[in-house]
Amino acid sequence: MSKQSSRPITxxxxxxxxxEGIVTKVENAGKYEAKSDIKAKNKTxxxxxCEQEVAVDEDQELELLKQFDLDSKFGPCIGITRLExxxxxxxxxxxxxxxxxxxxxxxxxxxxxxQCLWNEYHM
Amino acid sequence: MFxxxxxxxxxANALLSDPSTDRNLHLERCRGxxxxxCERFALMNPNFCRQYAHLYAERLxxxxxxxxxxxxxxxxxxxxxxxxxxxxxxxxxVVVGTLFKHMELKPNILKxxxxxxxxxxxxxxxxxTDEADTxxxxxxxxxxxxxxxxxxxxxxxxxxxxxxxEEQEDGHFRVDEFCFSELPAQLSRPVLQADAYxxxxxxxxxxxxxxxxxxxxxxxxxxxGVLGGENDQAEVASITRLIIAGNSLSKSTNDSANKTxxxxxxxxxxxxxxxxxxxxxxxxxxxxxxxxxxAGESDPTNFMLPQQPLHRCMFPQAAKYExxxxxxxxxxxxxxxxxxxxxxxxxxxxxxRFSGNDDxxxxxxxxxxxxxxxxxxxxxxxxxxxxxxDPFILTSCPHIYFAANQPSFQCKNFxxxxxxxxxxxxxxxxxxxxxxxxxxxxxxxxxPISFEMRAPxxxxxxLDVDK
Numbered sequence: 074m075s076k077q078s079s080r081p082i083t084x085x086x087x088x089x090x091x092x093e094g095i096v097t098k099v100e101n102a103g104k105y106e107a108k109s110d111i112k113a114k115n116k117t118x119x120x121x122x123c124e125q126e127v128a129v130d131e132d133q134e135l136e137l138l139k140q141f142d143l144d145s146k147f148g149p150c151i152g153i154t155r156l157e158x159x160x161x162x163x164x165x166x167x168x169x170x171x172x173x174x175x176x177x178x179x180x181x182x183x184x185x186x187x188q189c190l191w192n193e194y195h196m
Numbered sequence: 197m198f199x200x201x202x203x204x205x206x207x208a209n210a211l212l213s214d215p216s217t218d219r220n221l222h223l224e225r226c227r228g229x230x231x232x233x234c235e236r237f238a239l240m241n242p243n244f245c246r247q248y249a250h251l252y253a254e255r256l257x258x259x260x261x262x263x264x265x266x267x268x269x270x271x272x273x274x275x276x277x278x279x280x281x282x283x284x285x286x287x288x289x290v291v292v293g294t295l296f297k298h299m300e301l302k303p304n305i306l307k308x309x310x311x312x313x314x315x316x317x318x319x320x321x322x323x324x325t326d327e328a329d330t331x332x333x334x335x336x337x338x339x340x341x342x343x344x345x346x347x348x349x350x351x352x353x354x355x356x357x358x359x360x361x362e363e364q365e366d367g368h369f370r371v372d373e374f375c376f377s378e379l380p381a382q383l384s385r386p387v388l389q390a391d392a393y394x395x396x397x398x399x400x401x402x403x404x405x406x407x408x409x410x411x412x413x414x415x416x417x418x419x420x421g422v423l424g425g426e427n428d429q430a431e432v433a434s435i436t437r438l439i440i441a442g443n444s445l446s447k448s449t450n451d452s453a454n455k456t457x458x459x460x461x462x463x464x465x466x467x468x469x470x471x472x473x474x475x476x477x478x479x480x481x482x483x484x485x486x487x488x489x490x491a492g493e494s495d496p497t498n499f500m501l502p503q504q505p506l507h508r509c510m511f512p513q514a515a516k517y518e519x520x521x522x523x524x525x526x527x528x529x530x531x532x533x534x535x536x537x538x539x540x541x542x543x544x545x546x547x548x549r550f551s552g553n554d555d556x557x558x559x560x561x562x563x564x565x566x567x568x569x570x571x572x573x574x575x576x577x578x579x580x581x582x583x584x585x586d587p588f589i590l591t592s593c594p595h596i597y598f599a600a601n602q603p604s605f606q607c608k609n610f611x612x613x614x615x616x617x618x619x620x621x622x623x624x625x626x627x628x629x630x631x632x633x634x635x636x637x638x639x640x641x642x643x644p645i646s647f648e649m650r651a652p653x654x655x656x657x658x659l660d661v662d663k
Contacts, residue, residue: 145337148253152246153583161584165257 228532237502237524250583259356280338293335344371349552354571377567382593382616386533397632398600399625403470404446441600442492442540478514492540500578537594541601543570
């Protein structure tokens with residue numbers, strides 16, 4: 074790591090969310106440019122919009138999902154998928170927002186949407 | 197019928213008489229209807245990557261509704277229901293939450309690890325209760341200490357309770373009264389035309405070093421109708437079913453890691469010998485009647501509740517019969533329309549260990565009032581981490597409710613607040629008491645039958661007949 078000479082450390086280890094298929098941060102140190110390519114590739118599934126708008130939508134959706142996770146009314150969130158938690162909340166008539174379920178189902182293959190906020194922490 | 201004195205003397209005379217000349221006497225065992233309700237205890241695709249918070253949350257959610265109904269009936273709707281976060285000092289209100297009993301003497305892995313260097317071997321305790329135990333009420337986000345009119349000794353962790361009282365200035369909640377979930381409705385008991393019986397036995401402990409084979413063989417002979425005169429056989433023919441409620445294999449057959457196994461070349465594991473012997477026993481029984489085999493604490497199946505049925509491949513001979521049923525550990529079924537619910541006793545033993553209750557029948561009654569089969573799960577009783585359900589919550593009131601592997605036979609007729617009538621039974625361990633229990637499904641009477649071999653008084657007479 075000390076071999077990387079002039080670039081600041083925040084450029085080498087840029088904070089990105091870990092997604093499937095992306096190589097780890099250490100290995101990526103030399104391939105900095107490749108990250109934005111991978112991110113663009115993942116976005117080709119959505120409708121063709123300009124990249125900035127898609128990013129904003131996505132951030133809003135993820136924020137909504139994060140608020141759903143942190144709402145204690147729906148019970149504990151760690152250890153079950155968001156959909157399972159939604160179904161459980163619906164069963165107990167806590168009226169979870171339908172929008173949350175729609176977002177989860179539309180991204181049902183993406184772990185970032187289906188699993189809870191603390192998924193990577195292995196508790 | 198079984199215990200009538202005149203009939204007994206009549207039977208005795210029949211036993212000591214010449215064999216009957218009636219060769220056409222043909223007795224057929226009566227078979228009643230049967231429906232199993234164990235589906236909720238079956239573990240499909242178990243996933244252990246979960247914490248128990250979900251189970252407690254689910255339990256609170258499900259039982260809160262019924263506890264509130266019960267609270268309203270008891271205290272009326274004038275007293276407001278508050279969450280713990282909404283309490284104000286001095287306001288009389290009702291709070292619903294999970295009870296937690298803080299026990300100093302409860303075995304705690306953190307204490308063991310932190311004191312590792314100075315570990316003194318602790319003597320095994322029968323109960324872990326102490327004078328200094330405190331009760332804490334928890335809901336989804338907060339907890340508060342309970343003081344006042346609530347008995348700490350007989351309470352256990354995991355019960356959903358509604359307390360009425362007020363918050364004091366020091367933050368504790370002073371309890372004036374409390375109540376639990378109301379006992380659910382009971383299906384009406386069908387009127388049976390003829391006497392039908394079921395036999396329940398537990399704690400056979402086959403394969404151990406204690407020799408109970410003679411009593412066990414007598415039991416098998418009795419149930420298969422080989423024993424006794426014609427009158428006895430006619431009575432036994434009305435026993436429709438046998439339930440073997442756990443601990444069929446002895447604890448000594450659990451191959452422990454410390455024992456050096458297979459030291460000699462031809463040594464067989466205790467467990468293999470034990471299972472073979474159990475298979476032979478079962479073969480004799482299933483050839484003649486329906487047998488439900490439940491797993492127990494010392495049986496080779498999963499340790500946590502609900503215990504899954506013992507695998508069919510362990511009983512190659514008995515499994516061929518359609519009368520052989522292996523069932524889950526909390527066992528629920530309708531036999532001839534009578535709802536039966538029972539466990540192999542781990543829930544009752546655990547409650548006795550962590551509270552001052554020492555009478556198993558009282559504990560059974562308490563679990564009915566608490567509305568939960570095993571409230572101490574998962575705190576001190578191993579349990580599967582459910583997330584979407586809690587199958588131990590009582591959703592309907594049974595007619596017969598039993599706990600097996602207890603020290604002695606006890607029975608009690610319990611009457612619920614809405615007129616539910618339940619027969620509470622504790623089934624003794626057969627290896628210690630040689631007793632099995634027969635229950636009359638028509639009248640819900642029960643009585644034990646003992647096959648105890650009384651050794652004659654030790655006065656020096658040698659009983660070796662081969663001399």
